[in-house]
Structure formats: C-alpha cells, structure tokens
Amino acid sequence: MNCGDFVDSVTAFLDGAMDEATELRFLTHLTTCGDCETCFDQFRQTITILGELPEERLATAARNQLLGAFGALRRD
Amino acid sequence: MAGAHELPPDEVLVQRLRSGDEEAFALVLDTWSGGMLRLASSFVSTKASAEEAVQDTWLAVIKGIGDFEGRSSLKTWVYRILVRTAKTRGTKESRTVPFTSLLPEEAEATVDASRFRSPGERYAGHWAVGQEPRPWHLPEDHVLRGEVRELIAEALDDLPPRLRAVLTLRDVEGYGSQEVCSLLEISPGNQRVLLHRARAMLRSRLDAYASSPDDAHAGGGERGLR
Ligand SMILES: [Zn+2]
Numbered sequence: 001m002n003c004g005d006f007v008d009s010v011t012a013f014l015d016g017a018m019d020e021a022t023e024l025r026f027l028t029h030l031t032t033c034g035d036c037e038t039c040f041d042q043f044r045q046t047i048t049i050l051g052e053l054p055e056e057r058l059a060t061a062a063r064n065q066l067l068g069a070f071g072a073l074r075r076d
Numbered sequence: 077m078a079g080a081h082e083l084p085p086d087e088v089l090v091q092r093l094r095s096g097d098e099e100a101f102a103l104v105l106d107t108w109s110g111g112m113l114r115l116a117s118s119f120v121s122t123k124a125s126a127e128e129a130v131q132d133t134w135l136a137v138i139k140g141i142g143d144f145e146g147r148s149s150l151k152t153w154v155y156r157i158l159v160r161t162a163k164t165r166g167t168k169e170s171r172t173v174p175f176t177s178l179l180p181e182e183a184e185a186t187v188d189a190s191r192f193r194s195p196g197e198r199y200a201g202h203w204a205v206g207q208e209p210r211p212w213h214l215p216e217d218h219v220l221r222g223e224v225r226e227l228i229a230e231a232l233d234d235l236p237p238r239l240r241a242v243l244t245l246r247d248v249e250g251y252g253s254q255e256v257c258s259l260l261e262i263s264p265g266n267q268r269v270l271l272h273r274a275r276a277m278l279r280s281r282l283d284a285y286a287s288s289p290d291d292a293h294a295g296g297g298e299r300g301l302r
Binding site: 002003004005007008010011012015017033035036038039041042043045047049050051052053054055056057058062063065066067069070071073 | 105185212
C-alpha cells in the first residue's frame, strides 16, 4: 500500500469496510509512515469539527404554526 | 451532535403523538428540525425552500402518524418523508440530481495526484518532497474554534448536493452507513465514495486554513537556490 492508496481508503477503514488483509496493510502503513499518520489525523479532526456544528433552528413562526396544526388536527 | 435531547423510546413517543400530546410533538419538533433543515438544504436551492420542505414534512407526519408501522425508527420514518419532500421540491427547482450513479467530480482523487511521486519514480505513489501533509494546529479556544466551525459550515454548503447530503447525515447528524444508504437509496459502495470525497474536500479546505501561518517550512525556501 503506498501513500496514495492509503489516503483513498481512510473512510473504508473507519467504516470497518475492509477485508482483514487490506486492513492489516492499512495499519502497517499507518504505523510506518509519519506523513500518512498526519493525514489520517487531519481526517479525524475534520470529522470531529463536523460533529461540533451548531444546530440549526426552525423559525419561530414556522414552529408555532406547526404546533398549532398538530393541536388542531389532534383535537378533531 | 451538540445538545441532543433525551427522547422517550419510539413506542412511548408514537403513542403520545397519536393521542395528541402537544408536549411530545414539541419535543420531536425541536429535536429533529435542525438536522432536517440541514439535510433539506442539500436538495433544494434556498434556505427558505429548505424550511418549507421541513414544514411540509411535519404536516405530513401530523397527518400520517397513524400509519407509522414501526418498521424503521420513528426518526428514520420522518427523515424519509423529508428526503422525498425535499427531492420533489429540488426537482421542481431543477436542482436534484439522480442518486443512482456517481458523477465524475464525486469520484475524484482524495488528494491531488501531483502531491504524490509519479509512477516510475523511486517510491512511486508516496508523498512528493515538500508535498507531505503538515500537522494542523487548530485552536482549542472556544471562540477561535468557532471560526473553524464557520469555515467548515461554509465548505459544507459549497459541496455538490449528494456529497453534502451524505456528509451531513454521517458526520454532522451521526447516522450509520446502513441508514444513510436506505435514506438516500444508494449502494454502500457509492455511499462510501461520496462520504470519502466529501471528507477529503473539507479536509483540504481546513488544510489551507490550518497550515497557512507557518509557511516557512523546511524545503520550501531552498528551491530558489538551485
Ligand atoms: Zn504514507
């Protein structure tokens, strides 16, 4: 496995979608290539920040309208 | 995901919704609408249109909760209605592309080929000299970290629709790959390619931001001496 193959397969590795032999080659590369270890870490950091994005919110007017619609329909 | 609220189990929730419990409805509405807005944005062209798609979805949920059979989780059922609603809207706005096959720009290399040594060279396929990734120094500080999050949010908005949909569901909303495949009706292989491509694009956006301050990297300055 060279560095190009390694960076292409980061997601397959993280998803546990590799067969055992490929996973072993991936791990071997990870532990012996400092540059790819850096790249791997950058992927992880990217994923972490995506998980930290603030929640979006429904506009108050829309929210109130939906609460009203729920109440109206369920009262019938 | 930040601030995930505790929801009762589906059986309890569905029961409460069917009996007209407004508190239960407000709870799911507030817990899921944020993620729904984000996902809807992948399929439609404006923020307003995404909001309408989410509203239409909730109206369909209110009317259809009696038909929910519990074959998926309630959240997946709601999200599926959303995907259908948003896709239909997107088609009318001529935005949505078919989800079945990969587009060329979605299957591009993770890292530009020029950053690796070419075939025939010694160590072909390994990082070229001066092109190796440099460690990031992303801020830990809350305020500065907000700047990074903003950058990522913008980059997410710029992604092609399908990359955005997959990345939103997997990494922002925390869905597993199987659920994403079923929601978007794509194969596991395509899902992985889209996810990886999307992550790679955001990684390079962050890379441009995070490794810019110390550009005086060994090697870079020597080129002029030769
Ligand atoms: Zn490597």
